[in-house]
Amino acid sequence: MTDKRPPFPPFTAGTAREKVQAAEDAWNSRDPERVALAYTEDSEWRNRDTFLRGRAQIVEFLRDKWRRELDYRLRKELWAFTDNRIAVRFEYEWHDEADxxxxxxxxxxxxxxxxxxxxxxxxxxxxxTISADERRIAL
Incomplete structure (x- = not known):
């Protein structure tokens, strides 16, 4: 059985915004398994200087990320789209163990x-690096 995750390409402005909002919601859940379901089994990632392939590596990466990045909160914004591609800008806030x-x-x-x-x-x-009073994204 093939996984499906609407909306499907080709994207319109409306469906691209839906896709971006769904991604924001999933990432804000901080549930690695939930997030990974939006990706193909062999999905390719570059995250900063880390290169990943597949859902298992994505889940492991996200578990480690959210162990370090505490109280993570994300906002995404649609930047551009084509038939099957979307570009977003984002910002997220988090703190480390030292607060x-x-x-x-x-x-x-x-x-x-x-x-x-x-x-x-x-x-x-x-x-x-910001101070706690400079935060813009509420928990």
Missing amino acids: QWFRSYGNENWEFDENGLMRRRYASINDL
Whole structure:
């Protein structure tokens, strides 16, 4: 049985926004298994300087990420789209075990298969140290 994750390409402005919102909601759940279901079994990722392939590596990566990045909260914004590709800008806030807060900014390029699953995700991310009172994204 093939996994399907609507909306499906080719994307319109409306369906691209739906896809971005679904991704934001899933990532804010901080549930690695839930997030991984949006990707193909052999999905390719570049996240900063880390290269991953497949759902198992995605789940492991996200478990480690959310063990380090506490109280993670994300916002995504549609930047552009074509038939089966979407570009987003994002920012997220989190703190480490020492209670130092960070805001991470970046861009992602996504490519989807015909079933609406993401087969490629390329993320470029930069971190900014912030104080707790500079936070913009509520928990």
